[in-house]
Amino acid sequence: MLSLVGHLVRSWTDGAIRDLEAFRRGLSEPFPLREDPPPVTPYEVVYEAGKVRLRHYRAVGTPQPMPLVLVYALIKRPYILDLEPGRSVVENLTRQGFEVYLTDWIPPTRADTSRGFDAYVNDDLAKAVRVVQIREDVKEVAVLGYCFGGLLATIYTALHPETVKNLLTLTLPFDMSVRDGVPAFALMDQLGPDAIDLVADTYGNCPAWLMRAGFTSMAPLHHALNKYVDLYRSMDRPGYAETFALFERWMSDDVPLAGRIFREMATGIFGGNLLCKNALEVGGRKVDVASIACPVLNIIGEYDDVVPPAASRPFIDAVGSRDKRNLEFPNGHMGLAVSGAAQAKLWPEVGAWLKQRAS
Amino acid sequence: MAKQAVVGINEVVFTVLRTLLLDLPLVTAKRGFGMAEKRAVTETAWKGYDASIRLGSASIDRLYGNRLLGGLLVRSGHGLLRWQRLNNAAMGAFFAGLWRATDLPTATEVNAVREELRALAASVKAQGEKIEALIDRPVRSKASHSPKVARPIAA
Numbered sequence: 001m002l003s004l005v006g007h008l009v010r011s012w013t014d015g016a017i018r019d020l021e022a023f024r025r026g027l028s029e030p031f032p033l034r035e036d037p038p039p040v041t042p043y044e045v046v047y048e049a050g051k052v053r054l055r056h057y058r059a060v061g062t063p064q065p066m067p068l069v070l071v072y073a074l075i076k077r078p079y080i081l082d083l084e085p086g087r088s089v090v091e092n093l094t095r096q097g098f099e100v101y102l103t104d105w106i107p108p109t110r111a112d113t114s115r116g117f118d119a120y121v122n123d124d125l126a127k128a129v130r131v132v133q134i135r136e137d138v139k140e141v142a143v144l145g146y147c148f149g150g151l152l153a154t155i156y157t158a159l160h161p162e163t164v165k166n167l168l169t170l171t172l173p174f175d176m177s178v179r180d181g182v183p184a185f186a187l188m189d190q191l192g193p194d195a196i197d198l199v200a201d202t203y204g205n206c207p208a209w210l211m212r213a214g215f216t217s218m219a220p221l222h223h224a225l226n227k228y229v230d231l232y233r234s235m236d237r238p239g240y241a242e243t244f245a246l247f248e249r250w251m252s253d254d255v256p257l258a259g260r261i262f263r264e265m266a267t268g269i270f271g272g273n274l275l276c277k278n279a280l281e282v283g284g285r286k287v288d289v290a291s292i293a294c295p296v297l298n299i300i301g302e303y304d305d306v307v308p309p310a311a312s313r314p315f316i317d318a319v320g321s322r323d324k325r326n327l328e329f330p331n332g333h334m335g336l337a338v339s340g341a342a343q344a345k346l347w348p349e350v351g352a353w354l355k356q357r358a359s
Numbered sequence: 360m361a362k363q364a365v366v367g368i369n370e371v372v373f374t375v376l377r378t379l380l381l382d383l384p385l386v387t388a389k390r391g392f393g394m395a396e397k398r399a400v401t402e403t404a405w406k407g408y409d410a411s412i413r414l415g416s417a418s419i420d421r422l423y424g425n426r427l428l429g430g431l432l433v434r435s436g437h438g439l440l441r442w443q444r445l446n447n448a449a450m451g452a453f454f455a456g457l458w459r460a461t462d463l464p465t466a467t468e469v470n471a472v473r474e475e476l477r478a479l480a481a482s483v484k485a486q487g488e489k490i491e492a493l494i495d496r497p498v499r500s501k502a503s504h505s506p507k508v509a510r511p512i513a514a
Contacts, residue, residue: 183420190429191436198440202447217423221415229408 004232011228015248022252023209034253036079037246041091043102047131051112051258052124053104054131060095066165066358067099067136069129071156073148074105074120074261075211077253080337081146083246087338089347096351101132101141103149105255113204113259118283120261121156129156129163140165142354146337147171147307151269154315155280157294158287166357167292168350170299171307171333174315175276176269181308184218188270196266206262208254215251218306247338276314289315295323295357297350299336306333323357368417375414378407 047054070090072078081102082090093100103125108115132141143164145153150172157164179185199206216223227244234240257265274280280287296319300312309328316324329336329346336342386403389395422428454465464472 183423187423187429187432190426190433192433195433195436195440198437198444202440202444219416220419221412226412233405 004229007232008225008228011231015228018248018252019212022212022254036077036253037249039079040082040085040088041094043090045104046101046135047128048106049127050124051106051108051115051120052128053106054128055102055104056135057090057094057100057102059097059099061097063099064097064355064358065138066140066142066354067101067132067138068093068142068144068354069132070100070102071125071143071145071149071153072103072105073146074152074255074257075148076250076255078102078104080250080334083250083338084243086340087243087343089337089343092343092347093351096348096355098351098354099136101128103128107255108205108258110204113200115258116260116264116282117152117155119258121152122159122283125152125156126160129160133163139163142166142168142357144168144170144350145172147173147333148265151265151275154275154289154292155282155287157292158289159282159285161291161293164294166295166297166354168297168299168354169312169315170336171301171304172298172312172315173269173307174318175311175313176271176273177276178308178311180310181305182218184214187217188214193267193271196263196271200259200263203256203259205259206257208256211257212252212254215254215306243338247334276318278318289318290320292319293321296321296325297353298324298326299346299350300326300328301332301336302328302330303335304331304333327353368414368421371410371414371417374410375407378403378410383407 041057043055043057045053046056070081072081082088085091090100090102105120105124129141129143133139140163143153143157143166145151145168147170150169153167154169154172154174157167179189199210203210227248231241231244234244268274268280272279275287275289278286278288278290296316298312298315300309301307302309304312313326316326327346327349329342331339331342331346336346382403383400386395386399390397390400
């Protein structure tokens with residue numbers, strides 16, 4: 001009992017220090033990113049412009065003919081996809097022979113408050129894909145988007161279908177009318193568009209600390225206490241403490257969200273469910289999900305408590321593709337990227353699906 | 360809905376009460392009489408903890424749907440944000456406007472002066488090094504190396 005109390009005191013103190021440092025970083029302008037931990041999989045930055053930095057991870061062995069563009073979310077840092085050996089999506093895919101390109105989004109400053117979906121999709125992402133086309137000498141690429149990145153990837157594919165060979169979405173928040181499974185949404189619903197506008201008008205961008213507060217509110221008891229108790233109970237499991245430390249570091253690495261895309265996301269996508277209703281416009285063009293005709297693989301976490309599975313499943317019915325399916329895996333929102341089971345079973349299946357559709 | 364075991368809050372309350380009021384005292388008593396291992400006590404205690412966490416989480420989740428709490432958070436959030444906007448605007452006006460009226464330097468001006476001073480210090484140091492180099496250079500005299508001796512004037 002005493003050892004548990006001692007462990008909790010130490011863990012809480014570490015967590016409080018992490019939170020305060022994250023808060024301090026979030027209050028500074030320009031946003032002082034601390035360096036990511038050393039990458040597991042080596043990469044080179046092949047393009048940087050606007051708010052995107054494009055990383056290239058070389059395939060191991062004979063490369064597949066079709067390169068894969070990983071569209072990461074605008075929230076937190078992308079090293080969750082390359083966390084540690086044996087828990088790296090990037091490492092897994094490169095070992096399967098894929099040339100992987102990852103969008104490392106540069107956090108916005110006060111000068112970027114006017115950036116919305118149009119800037120991120122039709123400018124940054126479109127140019128990044130163009131770079132991949134030139135480097136790999138291909139006309140079409142495979143695109144895989146994770147969560148918010150899945151939204152960007154879906155919007156991009158609907159607006160630029162001629163460049164996308166295959167679309168993969170991982171925990172895509174599609175039908176945002178679903179409220180079951182995430183009780184915190186009920187609280188967010190009460191905020192209303194006025195609160196969103198007030199946040200954007202006060203801070204310019206949605207500050208990092210507010211993003212963190214939102215995610216913490218989804219499981220406050222877990223973040224305040226249970227994860228530290230689980231750490232105590234799992235201390236005998238080899239590697240658990242190291243993975244926990246890395247994961248906690250990632251959890252505290254929030255970044256701001258550009259003001260305009262914050263409004264579009266909160267009011268349009270979350271509040272108005274515009275993407276699901278086929279009523280979203282980006283850059284003056286309607287985003288018609290039904291016009292997506294390429295093969296689509298929609299990966300869903302059965303235990304996802306950030307994007308409920310019911311919010312993701314309808315995507316397959318909305319796209320116009322003939323070759324499409326949902327792939328449900330028994331894991332949570334982050335587990336799909338970092339768990340050993342996902343590395344052993346899910347990502348090889350994803351790789352096999354891609355290889356079948358490479359030509 | 361996620362495929363987690365969805366347990367109604369009543370069932371969770373029952374599990375907590377049963378574990379804390381029945382299972383745990385029973386297994387502790389058994390342990391006292393040597394009829395149960397320490398591991399059984401620990402496992403029962405953790406079961407009670409897990410059920411308590413589920414109860415706490417379920418309670419918080421129900422609270423999120425409470426209109427009174429939501430309204431309170433929204434109103435207080437609005438108030439705080441408006442106050443912050445006013446504060447930001449007032450501070451901005453003060454430091455941009457009144458600060459100049461008091462003729463106190465801004466941070467930019469102070470930094471500019473610091474940079475000038477640094478540049479001056481570097482220039483002085485460079486000049487000093489040049490002078491030292493000149494002093495240390497050996498002197499090159501002409502044909503006669505001996506000093507001229509004053510000859511006495513003939514009477």
